[in-house]
Amino acid sequence: MSTYRAIALYSGGLDSTLAVLTMLKQGIDVKAVTFLNHFGCDISDKSSCSKDPFSAAEKFGFEVKLCHLSDKFIQIVKNPKFGHGKNMNPCMDCRILMLREAREFMDMTGAEFLITGEVLGQRPMSQRRDALDIIDREAGLKGLILRPLSAKLLKPTIMEEKGIVNRDLLYDFGGRSRKPQMALAEEFGLTDYPAPAGGCLLTEPNYSYRLRELLDHEPDPSLEDLSLLRLGRHFRMSDSSKIIVGRNRNENESLLLLDAERSVSLRVEGYASPIVLVRGNVTEDSLSVAASLCARYSDARHLKAADVKVNDSGRVYTLTVAPAGEDLIEKYKIEKKDKKKALIRA
Ligand code: SF4
Secondary structure: OOOOEEEEEOOOOHHHHHHHHHHHHOOOEEEEEEEEOOOOOOOOOOOOOOOOOOHHHHHHOOEEEEEEOHHHHHHHHHOOOOOOOOOOOOHHHHHHHHHHHHHHHHHHHOOOEEEOOOOEOOOOOOOOHHHHHHHHHHOOOOOOEEOOOOHHHOOOOHHHHOOOOOHHHOOOOEOOOOHHHHHHHHHHOOOOOOOOOOOOHHHOHHHHHHHHHHHHHOOOOOHHHHHHOOOOEEEEEEOOEEEEEOOOHHHHHHHHHHHOOOOEEEEEOOOOOOOEEEEEOOOHHHHHHHHHHHHHOOOOOOOOOEEEEEEEOOEEEEEEEOOOOHHHHHHHEOOOOOHHHHHHHO
C-alpha cells in the first residue's frame, strides 16, 4: 500500500467521485474536501451540486471534510480578478480560492498533491486548457494538480513524472458528453450519483440581477441580505430600504425565520396573505407602499381597500390601503427586464 496521499476537491457529484476512485484504485490515500459557499453549492467537479458528499465516501471508504469559504468567497464575488462569467459567477477566482484553501489542507495533512474531477472543455469559463493553466499558476500549484479524468489530454504532472501516479491508468475524457464518465461509474460499481447541475446560484440570471442590484446599493451586504435574495418578490424603495413579499407559505415562513423580527412585517387580516417585510430604513411612504403590495398579492386584491396588519417590533396597528396597481409594481420591482418586452412597450 502506497503512503502517498492526495487531497480531492470533492462535491459528491459524478466527476469528483470518479477522480477519487481512480486514485484509490492506484493505492493513493485520498482525503476529500467539500467547499461550501453562501450561494447554494460547491461544484468542485462542475457536474453536480454537493447535495450529499457523504454517500459515495461511505460506500467506498474515504474521508470527507466540509469547509465553508465564507467571507473570502463574498470578496471574490464582489471583485473577481478574472471577472464574472455570464452572470455573477466568478468561476476562475472561485476555483483558485478553493485550490488555495485545499493547499493549506494538503500542507497540514502532509499530502503530496491535489486532485479534481475537472474535465477539459466541459465548462466554457474555467475548464479550457489555458484557464486550467492560469488556475494552477495562480493557486501556486503548478504541476501539483492532477485531473485524473482528463490527465491524458494534459501535460504530465509532477506525480506522473515521478511515477507516484501511473499515467497509463488515467483517462482522456474531454467535452460535454457524460457517456465516458457513466461507463466508468459502472466499472467502479458507482450507481447512485446526482444528475448534473448548472452551478451555484450565481449562475442564475435572476439571482445575479438581484445580487448586482443589492451590491449597487449596499457594498457590504449582510449574510441575511444575501440569503433573502433567494426568497420572494423584491422592491427597491431607497438606497437603504427594500420591501420583500413572500410568494407562498414556505417563503412566508422562511422570511420570518431569516428576518427574526428585525424588520417591520405586514400581512392582510382575514385573507390568505403574503408576509411582507420592510428592510432597512422605514418611512411612511415605504410602509404605505408595502401595505398596498401586501394587499395586492393577497386574496383581498379585489377589494377597494384592505386592512393590513403592521408589526413594528411588537407595536401592532392596522393600515387601510388600496391594493397596488401595476404602475406601482412596475415602479419599484427589482426585476431583470425581458429586452423584447421592453422594446415592445417602448
Ligand atoms: S458555479 Fe462557478 S462560482 Fe459557482 S461554485 Fe461553481 S465554480 Fe464557483
